[in-house]
Amino acid sequence: MTNAVDGHAGFSGATRTVAKGREEASRDTGRMYSLRMNRDAHNLVDVQWLARCANRLRQEWPRADVASIDETALELWSAQSLRELPGEEAAALWLQPLHCGCGNC
Numbered sequence: 001m002t003n004a005v006d007g008h009a010g011f012s013g014a015t016r017t018v019a020k021g022r023e024e025a026s027r028d029t030g031r032m033y034s035l036r037m038n039r040d041a042h043n044l045v046d047v048q049w050l051a052r053c054a055n056r057l058r059q060e061w062p063r064a065d066v067a068s069i070d071e072t073a074l075e076l077w078s079a080q081s082l083r084e085l086p087g088e089e090a091a092a093l094w095l096q097p098l099h100c101g102c103g104n105c
Contacts, residue, residue, distance in 0.1 A: 045077060052087030053077070060095055 054073040061069065073091070076082050082090035 045074070049083070049087040049090075050074060050077060053091045054087075056088045056091035057095075060091075060098075 050073045054069050057069050
């Protein structure tokens with residue numbers, strides 16, 4: 001079957017355009033993955049640590065937005081001295097200056 005518009009058998013112009021777009025997309029995808037990733041251990045974040053730290057921060061500030069809590073947990077992760085503690089303890093230590101020591105705060 002010949003397409004009367006462009007003279008090619010079996011494919012309309014729109015079908016060829018879609019196929020060409022897919023071919024170009026597959027070529028472009030190969031370039032995106034050719035970047036080298038830095039997988040050094042010191043650049044990786046412990047997501048379990050972040051989750052536990054964020055959970056403790058949410059206990060302190062239940063009405064705070066999730067993004068702010070998660071961002072704070074990530075900032076705490078960047079401190080080497082806090083990173084060495086479990087996430088909950090790091091958050092509690094960081095929160096200590098907010099409490100007066102009376103046990104009710």
